């Protein structure tokens with residue numbers, strides 16, 4: 293069985309933290325991080341507001357991301373090996389179809405790109421309120437640091453816009469409260485994934 297899990301949601305909601313913990317516990321589990329598909333800075337458009345538009349789908353090479361995902365679907369064993377992901381002894385010697393293989397796709401704009409949505413077996417979406425998001429974001433330094441005013445001028449308005457779009461377009465989204473503790477979130481999602489995988493057998 294192949295099972296593809298989306299962990300989407302607001303910036304600094306805790307997606308990467310949750311993904312890293314879930315990845316460790318699930319067998320034969322690979323991860324794709326959307327942030328690895330940002331285009332180089334000089335290809336990011338500057339808006340009328342004067343900010344580089346990082347938080348829009350065109351800032352990302354989504355074709356490359358979908359192709360990477362297709363590579364996993366075609367051969368999860370080969371994908372795991374080439375990404376240094378350990379496989380269970382059973383999975384090492386068997387055809388991918390006979391074993392459970394899991395892929396987690398993590399990122400802030402997962403459910404606003406049609407060619408990606410169709411792959412997901414399960415869609416999670418982490419939310420936190422404005423104040424907490426702004427606070428956590430102010431502690432982070434990205435490869436290109438946020439210029440003053442980016443959060444209120446670009447990041448948060450784009451989040452609200454994309455979230456509305458997603459809610460209008462998307463099927464079952466499972467919301468996660470990113471204000472819960474890291475342990476609580478991990479336990480909740482781990483249990484839910486196990487149930488979902490059992491139900492899909």
Ligand SMILES: Nc1ncnc2c1ncn2[C@@H]1O[C@H](COP(=O)(O)OP(=O)(O)OP(=O)(O)O)[C@@H](O)[C@H]1O
Pocket residue numbers: 302303304305306307308309310327399400428431470471472473474475477
């Ligand atoms: N459940 C939580 N409670 C409190 N703080 C958390 C929680 N989960 C993560 N954090 C903290 O919030 C910050 C952002 O976490 P993380 O990098 O996992 O978020 P993210 O959603 O992947 O962000 P981005 O997409 O912007 O990279 C980190 O400092 C992390 O330690």
Ligand SMILES: NC(=O)c1ccc[n+]([C@@H]2O[C@H](CO)[C@@H](O)[C@H]2O)c1
Pocket residue numbers: 303327330346347400434435436437447
């Ligand atoms: N990873 C990057 O190259 C990069 C550069 C500038 C801004 N960001 C921010 O990453 C967040 C998603 O994780 C978005 O809110 C971007 O603003 C990332």
